Amino acid sequence: MKKTYKITVQYEGTRLRGWQSQNNTRNTVQDRLIEVFSRVAEQKVDVQGASRTDAGVHAYAQVAHFKADLPMDPLSFIQTCNGFLPADICITSITEVHDRFHARLNAKGKTYVYRLWNGPHRQPLTRAVMAYDPTPMDIEAMRAGARALIGTHDFSAFCTKPHGKHSNERTITALEIRRFGDEIRFTISGTGFLYNMVRIIVGTLTEIGMGKRSAAEIPALLRSGVRAQAGPTMPPEGLTLLSVNYE
Amino acid sequence: MKKTYKITVQYEGTRLRGWQSQNNTRNTVQDRLIEVFSRVAEQKVDVQGASRTDAGVHAYAQVAHFKADLPMDPLSFIQTCNGFLPADICITSITEVHDRFHARLNAKGKTYVYRLWNGPHRQPLTRAVMAYDPTPMDIEAMRAGARALIGTHDFSAFCTKPHGKHSNERTITALEIRRFGDEIRFTISGTGFLYNMVRIIVGTLTEIGMGKRSAAEIPALLRSGVRAQAGPTMPPEGLTLLSVNYE
Numbered sequence: 001m002k003k004t005y006k007i008t009v010q011y012e013g014t015r016l017r018g019w020q021s022q023n024n025t026r027n028t029v030q031d032r033l034i035e036v037f038s039r040v041a042e043q044k045v046d047v048q049g050a051s052r053t054d055a056g057v058h059a060y061a062q063v064a065h066f067k068a069d070l071p072m073d074p075l076s077f078i079q080t081c082n083g084f085l086p087a088d089i090c091i092t093s094i095t096e097v098h099d100r101f102h103a104r105l106n107a108k109g110k111t112y113v114y115r116l117w118n119g120p121h122r123q124p125l126t127r128a129v130m131a132y133d134p135t136p137m138d139i140e141a142m143r144a145g146a147r148a149l150i151g152t153h154d155f156s157a158f159c160t161k162p163h164g165k166h167s168n169e170r171t172i173t174a175l176e177i178r179r180f181g182d183e184i185r186f187t188i189s190g191t192g193f194l195y196n197m198v199r200i201i202v203g204t205l206t207e208i209g210m211g212k213r214s215a216a217e218i219p220a221l222l223r224s225g226v227r228a229q230a231g232p233t234m235p236p237e238g239l240t241l242l243s244v245n246y247e
Numbered sequence: 248m249k250k251t252y253k254i255t256v257q258y259e260g261t262r263l264r265g266w267q268s269q270n271n272t273r274n275t276v277q278d279r280l281i282e283v284f285s286r287v288a289e290q291k292v293d294v295q296g297a298s299r300t301d302a303g304v305h306a307y308a309q310v311a312h313f314k315a316d317l318p319m320d321p322l323s324f325i326q327t328c329n330g331f332l333p334a335d336i337c338i339t340s341i342t343e344v345h346d347r348f349h350a351r352l353n354a355k356g357k358t359y360v361y362r363l364w365n366g367p368h369r370q371p372l373t374r375a376v377m378a379y380d381p382t383p384m385d386i387e388a389m390r391a392g393a394r395a396l397i398g399t400h401d402f403s404a405f406c407t408k409p410h411g412k413h414s415n416e417r418t419i420t421a422l423e424i425r426r427f428g429d430e431i432r433f434t435i436s437g438t439g440f441l442y443n444m445v446r447i448i449v450g451t452l453t454e455i456g457m458g459k460r461s462a463a464e465i466p467a468l469l470r471s472g473v474r475a476q477a478g479p480t481m482p483p484e485g486l487t488l489l490s491v492n493y494e
Contacts, residue, residue, distance in 0.1 A: 012371040058372060082368060090369040121329060122337040124259040125305060125376060125487075240372075 002069045006097045008061045012088045014128050014237065018055040029089055036084045040077060041068045050103040050244040051110055056236030058129060063244040065103040109173065109245040111189040114202045114238045119182030130183065131238030137209030139179055145208040146175040148218035149201060156225035158201055159194035160233065168194060196233050204231030249316045253344045255308040259335040261375050261484065265302040276336055283331045287324060288315045297350040297491040298357055303483030305376060308339065310491040312350040356420065356492040358436040361449045361485045366429030377430065378485030384456030386426055392455040393422040395465035396448060403472035405448055406441035407480065415441060443480050451478030
């Protein structure tokens, strides 16, 4: 009798091709989990994640679900699977859930952190999880830009491939910018995110921080819906999916 | 006219063969610095470090010195060199010092941190800079063991290859053990350290933490001078040279 399980997964995305299975590689988190789960459970297991993190993006606690008739208790199952998974992926928890649970469709919100090393020199010890830009940045100006992004907007200007048919309206519930020494940390929570949305938001805010554009431009930028008018897509290594929120 | 410079260097040791030049590899920090400094300064430059960190060990701020007649100002020199160095090595500061300065011989003390991930599962995001052991550990018992190590002792029992001729007496000035969530952090300061000494000290303390041995054994262990009676050499990835202290 198959049961439904919710898991949290941590991964360091540097050498991975993102969460989602693709035709041209097997080195995605979803592929790795399906392969190992199917082997250990001795049945075909499908795994669905809450967030389709891109190549190079990390997760502290991605959430996923799968259905299986496990041959052992759930904790032993993930411990066995962790023994087969590569060092950059680890399942950190498992709980049985009701059989209608869906990690992506039931998610009410997600929180991402973008970490930027803003010191005068590269930082080898943290380079896997932080982007690097030594340009001085005005935190207060970036916070003004962030305030203009909070709320419900059409975020087409902050999306690499906006949906033609579907709505590009999303709600950002919180966007905090803090400095820890030479690190600038952007923490963004919202109901959902478009493709590359967090990285483009951070790219636009850093341009405000560097004085290349003004926080006052944000409302017009949102209204324009034109991707080319927003800032650059920041590199993936700075981005980590922190948590997925349900109900 | 050659001047003498003191530099601090950060490196992530995972893919490096340690600080010290060796016959069978060029992938040491010293080799990389000598190669790049000599190329940028257009003269043969030798670089001497304060600590001979082992293969796989990291440094937040290794200190080294070199003598050269630089073709540009010192800050431009290290910025240029950083452009040639691999991503896991970066020079973070440079200052001109008096010409008798020697990074190793003038060092009065060093501080190392050993980071151990003690949670129930591996932690992919921090695996480069922390060792991993899920066994529950008694922090107070380890602190009692640490107190017995502080001070001046013959540390032959905590050294992989004790000197036959030279003194193996060293002074540990501080040894703090703190828990940050599932991380246990050992911070050790001393006048100098024997080969593998920090890693064997942490290996012995973790055995005390796991109840395999008692803190009360430490004085006899120090007196024995027998390496085989101490705990295991912990893996290199948990160890980081934090700072070197002068004057």
